[in-house]
Amino acid sequence: AFKTQLEEEGRFIAERGPSARRSEIKASGDFHLLLASVAGNVILQRFMEELVARSSLVIALYGRSGISSCGHNEHLQILDALENGNTVRASALMLHHIDHIEADLDLRVRSGPALRQALES
Template identity: 50%
Template sequence: MSKQRPDHPAPARRKPAVRPSSAPAAVAGAPAKRGTTAVDLRIYRAVFNAVMSHRLPPGTHLGEADFCELYQVSRTTVRKALQRLAHDHIIELRPNRGAVIASPTPDEAREIFAARRAIEREIVPLAIANATPASLQRIHAAMAEENAARQSGDRANWIRLGGEFHLLLAELAGNRVLQRFMAELVSRCSLIIALYESPGAHMCGNDEHARLVTLIEEGETVEAVALIEHHLLEIESRLRLRETRRKVKLAEVLDVA
């Protein structure tokens, strides 16, 4: 005689957590790693965003004691954030000097831009192949934010959103490895632009972004790839490959409440 099953429904399977859009996360770096606390992640994001918006220039010294005072945390917490920033090439940890915002040389700048062109030449066709009405809507929304920042004269936010636009294309390409590469390359390019950009030069031309979106919508892969390469070469051509420095106050650029 076979056993009867209990007359109870089987427990519902738990759905995997839906990961939120990575556009905001991309601006603040990669997702939090295991062992990361809310405070050291806050420090990481504050420095990352300050670099992306050009408020923390290359060569700026980041004193552990300053972070301890600003955030009321221990040196252990500060060091976790600084180590992650160093891993992502945002800062350099130098013997006897501590942490400084990374300062790529002119040769490194050229190599980084060459790598970014190679990566984006792969990303654009994938973004076109995977385009959906929803993804195109997100691209248009990102471009609208960028235009709004430009029209309001908010240069720092415009620069940040220009980087976000490229990171969104990487996300929509559907290749997580390329997306991780782009997160690093965009942040390193922001450093390079902060160090070498000519006065009054802009990181990204909104007209070229608009043209790129049109080509993506039309499925014009060859033209879109040619445009992204021209776009990045144009940005690089506006850089003056010589070192500049300006001093900043950490508390003023990190927006510590």
């Protein structure tokens, strides 16, 4: 299931335009939800559902790059570490991943797209 999800995410990254950006952000979020579901922890899964919904909106509104700041290669590396049982590396990669997402956000007050425009783009 993870490989299929990552292939879909990669396909959207290769595309360009507002529709592809929305789809790539959604596919990236779906990867996180799939990862949370594997843990078998209902509380974690609900938390991740809320977090993914909010962070996807934040990335759509404030992301500086043309694609989701959630790096596709980072997802591949995290999955590889987990599949190999290297939890220390997986944890380090996840922390780096979060830092990368945060660094890509431009949270300065500015006149930018309205919420409706961000959701439509």
